[in-house]
Amino acid sequence: MTPVIEIIIVGNEILCGRTIDRNSIHMIRELERAGFSVRHLCVVDDDTADLIHAFKAAAERSDVVLVTGGLGPTSDDRTISAVAEAFGKSLVLDDRSLVKIEELFRRHNRPMSESNRRQALIPEGSRAIDNPVGTAPGIRLDIAGTRFYFLPGVPSEMRTLFGESVLPELSSDFEAEKIQTATIHVTGISESELYDRIKHLPGAGDAFAYYPSPEGLVVSIKTGAVSPMAAAELLTEAVRILGDRVYSTTGDSLEQVVGRLLTERRLTLGIAESCTGGLVSHRLTNVPGASGYLLCGIIAYSNESKQRVLGVASDLFERYGAVSAEVAAAMAEGARTVSGSDIAISTTGIAGPGGATPVKPVGLMYAGLATADGTKTWRLQFAEDRLINKSRMSQSVLDILRIHLERGT
């Protein structure tokens, strides 16, 4: 049986806008990798009546309900008392969990409070799931054909319990959907342009789904919409039509693709960033093993540091301005020299909201790429707010680097 899976995120902090809900994203991705898809997702306030309502609705429509949050030690953590009330269960002290909590505090040499003791209470008939990385145990409770898992909201704890206990249980007890979703990651093309280029492919109307993001566009072939063979053909044909706009068909991020290409070609990288302010370096160093190819990044935010650290000639600023092809080129060359790398990339531009001039609007960026064979520059224009501009600018320069590495020139 392929289960109907529902996620309930508990926590006023999301409805209040304090926290981004990263837990659902993690669970959804891991489930998809295992061949399961999520049908319902909702976010519920730490309010007992709302929680009871959500738990009852979930028990009616879903086979598996994954609940995160509200297991903490504070007075606004109400998940367990709400589930006990929703299904008429009393709370019992789980001795094993209490011993583990006590051990944890002893090991960290910290005093244990009454509020932590409360975290060992679980509904009768449920089973505590060991939490090796925190105080609150996870809980599994089966209610008339629906299986509830309650997990802590702290992402590291949720991930550990989900990966080590929940997902293995689901994989062994339920049948995964057979067709995995195939994806094509593209960048540097608009959604409607992309759509118009591939919509005529046979079966495209039912099979393709389109997902825009600051990291580009994802075209996904939907699970179950077409046969595996037709899906493979559609994928091949779409990749052919989209050409070098495709950076990944495996789900890898652009920084992962760039990292792999650098590793394969045994090339090292230097970076000079102005308008992207460290984001290019941050993205590349999110990939484990980046120290194998990334030598040095320079965030030369002031003109003086562009001169002093990267050796950009001062007359370039006077003649062309800091946001210019000439300065982008000099920055890339400087980063290559300073870091001693094979290749260097650079960004200089206006992220906004300030800094625009009549001829240089917010969102304007020049990118540079320097190798032993010479230096090239690109002029790009974006039109969003500061954070999205930084994101799109970083995407562009990483894509320039990818194309360079793929062509092997």
Add this chain to the structure above:
Amino acid sequence: MTPVIEIIIVGNEILCGRTIDRNSIHMIRELERAGFSVRHLCVVDDDTADLIHAFKAAAERSDVVLVTGGLGPTSDDRTISAVAEAFGKSLVLDDRSLVKIEELFRRHNRPMSESNRRQALIPEGSRAIDNPVGTAPGIRLDIAGTRFYFLPGVPSEMRTLFGESVLPELSSDFEAEKIQTATIHVTGISESELYDRIKHLPGAGDAFAYYPSPEGLVVSIKTGAVSPMAAAELLTEAVRILGDRVYSTTGDSLEQVVGRLLTERRLTLGIAESCTGGLVSHRLTNVPGASGYLLCGIIAYSNESKQRVLGVASDLFERYGAVSAEVAAAMAEGARTVSGSDIAISTTGIAGPGGATPVKPVGLMYAGLATADGTKTWRLQFAEDRLINKSRMSQSVLDILRIHLERGT
């Protein structure tokens, strides 16, 4: 009347884990700033039956329903046809929207496709809302006492329509809740430690809510739970008890606080990053005006670049290793010299998953802070995955800088 507000995010891309739902966060924060709170949030697949079910449930329980996504030009954008079906409306061509779409394509000198023409269709009885930054108009539709707003899913378009049209209408037509939520942002303290320190305050049980995140903890005083005067007293008392663990009571991020302190004290900053890989610089440059105090950041990922760019003496690596207090100190001093700044901060550590040794586990970090008066270092230990370690490490070094600037030493 204080309205019951519901958000429905349409899009298979969120249930598939392709995209993070940033739209709900933006709307929630803006609504809260205007004195409104959101009661329901759900994410619905681009599936006509699921959409119809969600729209009908929302019409029953909510006064205002904010729907984003599914207005795009592709075949999997089904929001408008689903709402027409849910409430028995036909679709009519909105001439004004069509003219605007045609204009937009002419201005960008791009061919307009049939799929873009489809974006001018709106349900009968609804009103199109001008979209100055994209093709799909927003739509307002009133159904038996419930007001629906349909907005594009592209964040920049959604933000424009929401800020310029939706929020002003809500503010003029509905009564906002009177008490704004006050918040205390803290860092460097665990949730249960914080809870135990302030839970005894009179009224704390009802009034405080606790929100952990990689950027620290937020203690919020809940809207309506206590009188404005009691809320102000609780806030003052909690801030006094928590002392220098509090970095903000205005909702500002740590990088905003640090930026303001640097500006006020007319001090400039240099950065040397190893394990944080550019994240410290990225966060600081997310704040508009960062170019006023940030001179230069060096991401010295290789030992050679630590020597070459920052001037770290090579024997320090042999005697203490790259992850050591001595190297952190030399990096901070080098960053101060290279960038010519008043203050410099540094990070060196093991973000993981690789790179650990028997005496230096994953998550170990040394931070350095150099001024004209000398250099200090800190040893910190984290225990998460690579991305969360980078996040917590960046938070720690920014907090070290904040404390230094606040003490004025």
